[in-house]
Amino acid sequence: xxxxxxxxLTLIAVFSLAACGRNISTADLKANDWIVExxxxxxxxxxxxxxxxxxxxxxxxxxxxxxAKSEMESIGEEFAKxxxxxxxxxxxxxxxxxxxxxxxxxxxxxEDETYLVGSEGKNIILTPEKISDSSESExxxxxxxxxxxQNKKESNDESDSSSKSEKKDNSLxxxxxxxxxxxxxxxxxxxxxxxxxxxxxxxxxxSWSGVNxxxxxxxxxxxxxxxxxxxxxxPAFIMVHFNIDNxxxxxxxxxxxxxxxxxTGEQTEGxxxxxxxxxxxxxxxxxxxxxxxxxxxxxNVTDINQIRLKFNSSYDTxxxxxxxxxxEYDATIDLQ
Numbered sequence: 001x002x003x004x005x006x007x008x009l010t011l012i013a014v015f016s017l018a019a020c021g022r023n024i025s026t027a028d029l030k031a032n033d034w035i036v037e038x039x040x041x042x043x044x045x046x047x048x049x050x051x052x053x054x055x056x057x058x059x060x061x062x063x064x065x066x067x068a069k070s071e072m073e074s075i076g077e078e079f080a081k082x083x084x085x086x087x088x089x090x091x092x093x094x095x096x097x098x099x100x101x102x103x104x105x106x107x108x109x110x111e112d113e114t115y116l117v118g119s120e121g122k123n124i125i126l127t128p129e130k131i132s133d134s135s136e137s138e139x140x141x142x143x144x145x146x147x148x149x150q151n152k153k154e155s156n157d158e159s160d161s162s163s164k165s166e167k168k169d170n171s172l173x174x175x176x177x178x179x180x181x182x183x184x185x186x187x188x189x190x191x192x193x194x195x196x197x198x199x200x201x202x203x204x205x206x207s208w209s210g211v212n213x214x215x216x217x218x219x220x221x222x223x224x225x226x227x228x229x230x231x232x233x234x235p236a237f238i239m240v241h242f243n244i245d246n247x248x249x250x251x252x253x254x255x256x257x258x259x260x261x262x263x264t265g266e267q268t269e270g271x272x273x274x275x276x277x278x279x280x281x282x283x284x285x286x287x288x289x290x291x292x293x294x295x296x297x298x299x300n301v302t303d304i305n306q307i308r309l310k311f312n313s314s315y316d317t318x319x320x321x322x323x324x325x326x327x328e329y330d331a332t333i334d335l336q
Contacts, residue, residue, distance in 0.1 A: 030052070
């Protein structure tokens with residue numbers, strides 16, 4: 001049973017890619033299923049399958065050795081294997097020349113992972129583009145195996161479905177390169193953008209504790225059929241892009257929770273509709289991202305020509321007389 005549990009953990013942690021040999025195409029990835037043999041004897045091999053945009057992971061339970069010491073343990077292992085055989089994990093990916101980007105679904109990790117892709121003979125080699133000292137990723141060798149008929153059908157179905165979707169649903173919020181998480185994080189898969197107005201802005205503030213904050217873009221979105229998991233419905237959003245460079249000390253800063261007021265008189269609170277990007281920041285860290293502000297009323301995207309935002313920041317100190325430990329940002333931005 002320990003082996004089975006370990007294999008599930010391996011599945012979640014799996015992926016890396018090395019660049020050698022010729023460039024690998026999506027067609028090469030789709031041509032076969034791929035087996036990745038674990039270097040640890042206690043862990044089973046993994047099976048990888050690719051479609052145009054989705055990679056599927058499953059566990060090869062056929063070669064898992066039994067450690068059962070009784071009939072009851074044997075029955076338990078067989079039951080666990082039957083569950084594992086039904087398990088698979090799907091992730092979206094993109095392949096650009098010899099770089100494969102895996103779209104992370106980890107909410108605590110706001111960055112996608114990028115890997116280098118290469119080949120050795122018929123095998124495909126995967127190695128992470130960036131390897132940190134704490135990285136557990138290792139070079140993996142994908143060995144081709146005959147493509148399972150069911151996987152081939154699923155791959156073709158996904159490819160056909162994806163192709164049709166891309167042709168028919170360009171207006172879907174979930175297909176927007178900048179704001180897709182506004183849909184996918186809230187179950188708003190059917191939401192469409194019916195109008196959008198983008199503004200380049202140049203507001204910045206470096207007055208507090210070595211933290212440089214800037215807003216370089218504001219977008220007004222008018223949407224239809226947006227309903228989140230709490231059944232809240234919104235006809236529009238204001239999307240504000242922040243850049244934060246923390247040069248001095250550890251701080252907490254929360255632009256995603258800002259209060260926003262518009263020239264039309266509506267006041268709204270920011271929320272984590274998008275990926276979070278700020279919060280507790282170590283000294284020397286640089287982050288950027290979009291904060292989203294839902295609107296209850298909006299006739300036209302051009303109706304909004306000014307916004308005002310307030311958000312808080314702080315740092316820890318034992319000095320009760322340190323009046324600088326808490327700070328409120330107050331930004332007024334003209335949109336033109």
